[in-house]
Amino acid sequence: MADPIIIGTVALDSIETPFGKVENALGGSASYASFSASFFSKPGILSIIGRDFPEDHMNFFKEKGIDTKGIIVGDKTFRWQGYYEFDMNEAKTLKTELNVLETYKVEIPEEYRNAKYVFLGNIDPERQIQVIDSLKNPELIVMDTMNLWIDIKKDQVIEAIKKIDVLILNDGEARQLFETTNLVKAAKDALKLVSKAVIIKKGEHGALLFTTDRHFSAPGYPLENVKDPTGCGDTFGGGFTGYLEKTKDISEKNMRKAIIYGSALASFNAEGFGMDRLKEVTKKDIEERFEEFKKLREF
Amino acid sequence: MADPIIIGTVALDSIETPFGKVENALGGSASYASFSASFFSKPGILSIIGRDFPEDHMNFFKEKGIDTKGIIVGDKTFRWQGYYEFDMNEAKTLKTELNVLETYKVEIPEEYRNAKYVFLGNIDPERQIQVIDSLKNPELIVMDTMNLWIDIKKDQVIEAIKKIDVLILNDGEARQLFETTNLVKAAKDALKLVSKAVIIKKGEHGALLFTTDRHFSAPGYPLENVKDPTGCGDTFGGGFTGYLEKTKDISEKNMRKAIIYGSALASFNAEGFGMDRLKEVTKKDIEERFEEFKKLREF
Numbered sequence: 263m264a265d266p267i268i269i270g271t272v273a274l275d276s277i278e279t280p281f282g283k284v285e286n287a288l289g290g291s292a293s294y295a296s297f298s299a300s301f302f303s304k305p306g307i308l309s310i311i312g313r314d315f316p317e318d319h320m321n322f323f324k325e326k327g328i329d330t331k332g333i334i335v336g337d338k339t340f341r342w343q344g345y346y347e348f349d350m351n352e353a354k355t356l357k358t359e360l361n362v363l364e365t366y367k368v369e370i371p372e373e374y375r376n377a378k379y380v381f382l383g384n385i386d387p388e389r390q391i392q393v394i395d396s397l398k399n400p401e402l403i404v405m406d407t408m409n410l411w412i413d414i415k416k417d418q419v420i421e422a423i424k425k426i427d428v429l430i431l432n433d434g435e436a437r438q439l440f441e442t443t444n445l446v447k448a449a450k451d452a453l454k455l456v457s458k459a460v461i462i463k464k465g466e467h468g469a470l471l472f473t474t475d476r477h478f479s480a481p482g483y484p485l486e487n488v489k490d491p492t493g494c495g496d497t498f499g500g501g502f503t504g505y506l507e508k509t510k511d512i513s514e515k516n517m518r519k520a521i522i523y524g525s526a527l528a529s530f531n532a533e534g535f536g537m538d539r540l541k542e543v544t545k546k547d548i549e550e551r552f553e554e555f556k557k558l559r560e561f
Numbered sequence: 562m563a564d565p566i567i568i569g570t571v572a573l574d575s576i577e578t579p580f581g582k583v584e585n586a587l588g589g590s591a592s593y594a595s596f597s598a599s600f601f602s603k604p605g606i607l608s609i610i611g612r613d614f615p616e617d618h619m620n621f622f623k624e625k626g627i628d629t630k631g632i633i634v635g636d637k638t639f640r641w642q643g644y645y646e647f648d649m650n651e652a653k654t655l656k657t658e659l660n661v662l663e664t665y666k667v668e669i670p671e672e673y674r675n676a677k678y679v680f681l682g683n684i685d686p687e688r689q690i691q692v693i694d695s696l697k698n699p700e701l702i703v704m705d706t707m708n709l710w711i712d713i714k715k716d717q718v719i720e721a722i723k724k725i726d727v728l729i730l731n732d733g734e735a736r737q738l739f740e741t742t743n744l745v746k747a748a749k750d751a752l753k754l755v756s757k758a759v760i761i762k763k764g765e766h767g768a769l770l771f772t773t774d775r776h777f778s779a780p781g782y783p784l785e786n787v788k789d790p791t792g793c794g795d796t797f798g799g800g801f802t803g804y805l806e807k808t809k810d811i812s813e814k815n816m817r818k819a820i821i822y823g824s825a826l827a828s829f830n831a832e833g834f835g836m837d838r839l840k841e842v843t844k845k846d847i848e849e850r851f852e853e854f855k856k857l858r859e860f
Binding site: 348349350351443444445446447450464466467468470476477478479480481482484485486487488515518519521522555556557558559560561 | 647648649650742743744745746749763765766767769775776777778779780781783784785786787814817818820821854855856857858859860
C-alpha cells in the first residue's frame, strides 16, 4: 500500500540559473517530495497532470516505486518558468501557467485513505484540507506551504495548520505568518496550532525543530556549488516524511534524524539542475552525507 | 602577565532599541571582548580613552581582572550613538564622534609584547598591523574587522589578514571582502590568506568554522527576547580567544569548543542592554548554556 501519501503539484519547469538552463523538466512539489520519500518508502502522489505530460516522467515515477493512482489527467499540465540570479536565494518567476491546477478537484483513491503518513506539499490549502478530512486514521500529517498562500488564503492556511501534526515553513514564511521577526516567537505561536512540532527551514543556514519543550538546530550542509535550488524545500519535506514512515517512529528524537535525512537529500538536489543530481544519488551516498552532517556539528 | 592582549575601541555608547534605551554606557570592541575573555583569562587592553571617561568604567575593568596598562588617555572618549529597529539585525548609526580615535597611536607596554594570544578587535587595520608587528613570539593571532574598513581600507585589511592565524568575519563582511555570495567560497579564499582558520558569524544562525580539511557548524542559541545585540560580535571573539588562552590548545577540535563558549557569552550579551546581562552571568551559567548548546544539536 502506498505510504506516505503526498499531495502537491506535478509541473513542467523551465529554469535558468547563472550555471545553465533546462526546459520542461519534471518539477512541482509532489514530484520532488515523492522522489525524495522514495529513497525510504513507497509514496503515492495526489495531483493532476495534462494530456501533454511526457510518458517518460510517468515512467520515472513508476521506476522509483511511486504510486501514481492518485494522479488524475486533465487538459494541460501546470507549467512554471523562472530564473535565479547569482545569489541563488530566491526564485524569480517569469511565467506561471496554472492550466489543470485551476479547476483541480482532489480525487482520493480509496486505499490512500488508509495511509498512516501524509505529506501535504505546497498547493492550495483548501486541497490540503480536503486530503486531511478524507484520511481514516493517520499517524502523522506533515504540511508545507508557501508565501503565495499566506498572502491570498491565510485563513485557510491557518485552518489547515490546526488539523496537522508537523508544520514546515521557511524562515520568511514563519515571520510573515506569525507577524514577528523572531523565529523563536513564530515557532511558539505555531506550536499552539499544531499537535506536535514546527520545523523552520533556513536554506543554507540549516533548519530548526521546535517542540513544546525541546529545540533542535540542524546545520546547513556547506555547498560550494549550488546549481539549482528548485525543489529543495519539497525534497526536504518528502525525505523527512518518508524517513519517518520507514522507521515508524515519530518521537522528537527520530524527527531530528529525519530532518538530517531531509537536509541531506535537499543538499544533493541543489547540486544539479532539476532532479539531475538526485537521480544519481544512492542510498550509500545518503548515509555518507548523514555521517558528514554528524561530523560538522561535533564539539 | 596579561594574556590575551586585546586591541580595539573603548567607547561610550548611547543605544535605543524597541525595548529600551541607555546613555553613555561602556562600549567599544575592546571593552566587550576583554570583559568576555575575562571569564577565562586575564586579558590586557590596548586602546585609548579621554579624560571624560568615567572612573567607574575603569574600575569595572580592574574588578574583572582586566589589565589596563595599554589604555592611553587623550582628550575626549570615542562616542557612538545608534538604534535598532524591530528586526534587531542591524545597528543604525545616528552619530559617531571619533574624538581620541582620530589620532590614536598604539603604545604597547613592553610586557604585552610577550603575549601568546592576541585578539585584534574591530579598529583601523593599520593599528591592528602595528600590534601584530610588535609581538615577539605569538601563539595565536585572532582578528575581527567590520564593513567600514573593508569599504575604506581594504588593502590594509588584506595585509593584516595575511599576518594572522584566525579570521573572524560576519557573513555580510565575508561576502563583501571576497566578492561572492557563497560563504564556502568566501571561506576558501580567506583560508589562502590566514595560517589556520576562518570563522564566519551568522548572528541568529550561529557560526561556521573552516579549516583546510574540516568544517564545523555551530548552532545559534534560540533567543526569544533579544534586547540589545550591541557588542555580540566582540563578545564572541573575546570569549573565543580567552577560552583558547585558558586551555592553551589551538587544535581545530578545541576551537570548536571555543566557538561554543564565545556563542554562549554572546547569547547572554544580547539578553540585556549594554553589558547589563553579562554582568550578572556566572561561570556556572556559562557551563549550563554550553550544555544546552550540546543538546540542541544532538541527533
